[in-house]
Amino acid sequence: MIIELPQVGESVTEGTIVQWLKQVGESVERYDPLVEVLTDKVSMEVPSPVTGVITEILAEEGQTLPMGAPIASIEAKDAVESAAPAASPPPAPEQPQAADRIGVLLKDVAPVGPTGSGNVVIPTSRDTAAPVSPRRGSRRRRYSPAVQRLATEHGIDLEQVDGTGINGRVTRKDVLAYISTRAEAGEVQAVPAEAKSAQVATQPDGADDERLPLSPVRRMIAANMKRSASEIPAAWSITEVDVSGLVRRRQALKDDFMQREGVNLTYLHFVVKAVAESLRENPLLNSSWGEDAIILKKRINIGIAVAAPDGLVVPVLQDADTLSVAGIAVRATELTARARQGKLGVEDVQRGTFTLNNTGALGSYASQPIINHPQAAILTTEAIVKRPVVIGDAIGIRSMMNICLTFDHRIMDGAEASSFTNAVKRRLEAISDETGIY
Numbered sequence: 001m002i003i004e005l006p007q008v009g010e011s012v013t014e015g016t017i018v019q020w021l022k023q024v025g026e027s028v029e030r031y032d033p034l035v036e037v038l039t040d041k042v043s044m045e046v047p048s049p050v051t052g053v054i055t056e057i058l059a060e061e062g063q064t065l066p067m068g069a070p071i072a073s074i075e076a077k078d079a080v081e082s083a084a085p086a087a088s089p090p091p092a093p094e095q096p097q098a099a100d101r102i103g104v105l106l107k108d109v110a111p112v113g114p115t116g117s118g119n120v121v122i123p124t125s126r127d128t129a130a131p132v133s134p135r136r137g138s139r140r141r142r143y144s145p146a147v148q149r150l151a152t153e154h155g156i157d158l159e160q161v162d163g164t165g166i167n168g169r170v171t172r173k174d175v176l177a178y179i180s181t182r183a184e185a186g187e188v189q190a191v192p193a194e195a196k197s198a199q200v201a202t203q204p205d206g207a208d209d210e211r212l213p214l215s216p217v218r219r220m221i222a223a224n225m226k227r228s229a230s231e232i233p234a235a236w237s238i239t240e241v242d243v244s245g246l247v248r249r250r251q252a253l254k255d256d257f258m259q260r261e262g263v264n265l266t267y268l269h270f271v272v273k274a275v276a277e278s279l280r281e282n283p284l285l286n287s288s289w290g291e292d293a294i295i296l297k298k299r300i301n302i303g304i305a306v307a308a309p310d311g312l313v314v315p316v317l318q319d320a321d322t323l324s325v326a327g328i329a330v331r332a333t334e335l336t337a338r339a340r341q342g343k344l345g346v347e348d349v350q351r352g353t354f355t356l357n358n359t360g361a362l363g364s365y366a367s368q369p370i371i372n373h374p375q376a377a378i379l380t381t382e383a384i385v386k387r388p389v390v391i392g393d394a395i396g397i398r399s400m401m402n403i404c405l406t407f408d409h410r411i412m413d414g415a416e417a418s419s420f421t422n423a424v425k426r427r428l429e430a431i432s433d434e435t436g437i438y
Helices: 077-083 145-153 172-184 193-202 216-231 244-261 267-281 325-340 414-429
Strands: 002-004 014-020 033-038 043-047 052-057 064-066 070-076 234-242 287-289 294-296 302-304 306-308 311-313 354-357 377-381 385-391 394-408
Touching: 014 216, 033 070, 033 216, 145 172, 216 311, 234 414, 244 267, 244 325, 244 394, 267 302, 267 325, 267 354, 267 377, 267 414, 302 325, 306 325, 377 414, 394 414
Parallel strands: 302 354, 354 377
Antiparallel strands: 002 070, 014 033, 014 064, 033 043, 052 070, 234 394, 287 294, 306 311, 377 394, 385 394
């Protein structure tokens, strides 16, 4: 049975193999975690759909694959039991051993992989030669399409390449290293650019530099940020908000709320409520670009950026406009805790329509966030600081906070963006000692 990288949503197109939790030959029960996979939304464990034994691992750790790609092969326990004969049949005539193949052998057809070309056994000159190297034995090996293409381009006999991948599988790095070795020995005239890049990457830097290998999460974040910055023509604005009433109200409620709900009531929970109501009033902010149309989102699902140990993640408060401040506090606290523990599910990070980031918790008083593609905008709340403010003809000390908005200029202009930030400002400044949270 072939195990495929599961589909987890329309917006998730590929995943990276982070770590195999089971190895070839190990028995697994149904629903046992097989492999840890990272997508641009979340890190997740893929469970085994059956009870059986892992016969082959088809995807290496660190490899990025499209959703639906085969990643492993399992011999299901039920299949083994049903295939067991009632009595021992007479011995069949000895046949040549199949070349490392599991399943039904098709005759008179060209062997193909799941995409029409993958995992094909490549006949080499050794298949027709009489002697076989004792080092390799009589077992024929299988190679990925990428390895096959690289070998064909440079005239490499893959039987000569030592594999360092899982179960001795030959990887692209192995082929590049082999090409480099041949070039140094004068067997080839030139080293391809990709091999040169690999050589440069492995060379130590100077004494003043240190290379930090990129984790899969950091690679994913980098790709998403680059995509957003290159595709979205972003504009930015900053709005000053007097949150003195909010500070007083939160101070009056927080102790009782902790005793009643068991969570800390923060300024952010009031902001989420104000943002959700303002998005309903300004629907362009709750949309995405569709090339030939603007796609308005009917649901208001607010993502809250969380600094987790492995990198930034954005769990989503579904239907945030239907929640009270108290409901937002309970749900957001739960999501944030799971995010920092690395226990978010795919459903916790999907369908976000707008993102909110509390950069003020880091001490920032102004920031320019990058839009969470393909959303239309992102808002940050900055540090609350006491400042002298002119009120009428007098000067008073007030608790002030900046809110910073980055928006997609294809979807809206400054007027629409300002209408939204002013709506948020109006709601936050209206919080008083009488404001309810339930």
